[in-house]
Amino acid sequence: MVHLVFRDVRWLCTVRVLTCFCVSIATAVLLWTGPALAMGPTQAHVPETTATAAQPIAVFGADDRTILPRRLAHLEGKIGLLFEARSRSVCTAFCVDDATIATAAHCLFRTRGERALPLANMSFRLAGKGSGRNSGPATGIAGASRGAGLQHVLAGSTSLSVHPPIDATKDWALVRLAKPVCKGLALRLSHRSPADLAAPEADRQVYQVGYHGDFGNWRLTLSPPCGIRRTTPMDREKSIAKDFSDASALILHTCDTGGASSGSPLLIDGPTGPEVVGINVGTYLQSRILSQAGAVVRRFKAETVANTAVSASAFIEHRDAFTAAHLLTSRKHIRDVQDALKTAGHYEGPTDGRYGPQLRIGIEAFERSERRPQTGIASVTLHQRLMAVMAERRGSPPSGSATAPVETGSVGVAAPSSATVPDKR
DSSP states (O other), X not given: OEEEEETTTEEEEEEEEEEEOXXXXXXXXXXXXOOEEEETTEEEEOOOOOTTOOXXXXXXXXXXXXXXXXXXXXXXXXEEEEEETTTTEEEEEEEEETTEEEEOTHHXXXXXXXXXXXXXXXXXXXXXXXXXXXXXXXXXXXXXXXXXXXXXXXXXXXXXXXXXXXXXXXXXXXXXXXXXXXXXXXXXXXXXXXXXXXXXXXXXXXXXXXXXXXXXXXXXXEEEEEOBOOOOHHHIIIIIHHHBSOOTTEEEEOXXXXXXOTTOEXXXXXXXXXXXXXXXXXXXXXXXXXXXXXXXXXXXXOEEEXXXXXXXXXXXXXXXXXHHOOBOOOHHHHHHHHHHHHHXXXXXXXXXXXXXXXXXXXXXXXXXXXXXXXXXXXXXXXXXXXXXXXXXXXXXXOOSOOSSOOOOSSSOOOOOOOOOOOOOO
């Protein structure tokens, strides 16, 4: 929205932006010291927090955050810290399978124009497991120690825009861990849509559990039942739709949040216990600037519109495919995939045996051409399908395929396999 306010060609503009809640302790105002947190090969520290610490927070009205109450103590073994040792960047993440966690994509890849964090240095810790605070097991990302971590991460986007059109609904990531530290601890994902959560009968049933850099000294914190903003079709057409690249899976909520709460689950009580309805990703701000001849003359105080979350409905099917897939670990087999996709006209990147964003796009294009769910996953069954396609073109039987049951049918998700694929370099 732009308003002409002076005749000397000055403009008052409304600028919207998404502020992400991944806290980087290295840039904090105070020097942090605190208890050690094991980070695999290296040692890092979870910083202490104090009431005077300068941390970004988004609180609506009174600050209702409290230390996790005893009735929800079982969540301590299911929600943990995702920590990068060198930058000391901290986010929240939660278990969705025995060896898979979910978090915000920007906790791994930052936002557009920023350098992604080194996956080899990232660890996940369930701080509630074991005896004593910060005593749970810590593990890294699968494959990261040999430079293949990216293959074990499935994200909505690796280059998120925080300016309109904002990519909030792509700000999700699924991460396979090197060890199954989440065994038996997965949180149930809900199919409830943002419209379901905003319905009158669901009013103030959603709550948020996560870590906050300014509160609780790295103990899990509860933001009690909060409101979900009800958006009319007119709202989405005139404002929301213009600001966000996709508003269909967007949750605008008023749970109180703070630094490091990115990646934390929004929960609602279901028949069998808490269910994840979304991932908290940031705060939706509106600020006004006065500009003249393209230069900013004055900036006005930003107004917090709402906190934002991406609905679990945006990634629940990706979780099912990702956790079931038997991933390729051989660089030779990944080169096979790259060659086949290049021959089919779906891939233009290097044939280097490494998984990256270009290969993911190529795989999605191939899946789309076969009318399959678009996962972008470099799996054993994908390798087999591509080898079969190439053999059919040559008029010969496929050879050199990775070992796993062949997937049949035009639509489906790869079945889990116990086949072992050697890492032949």
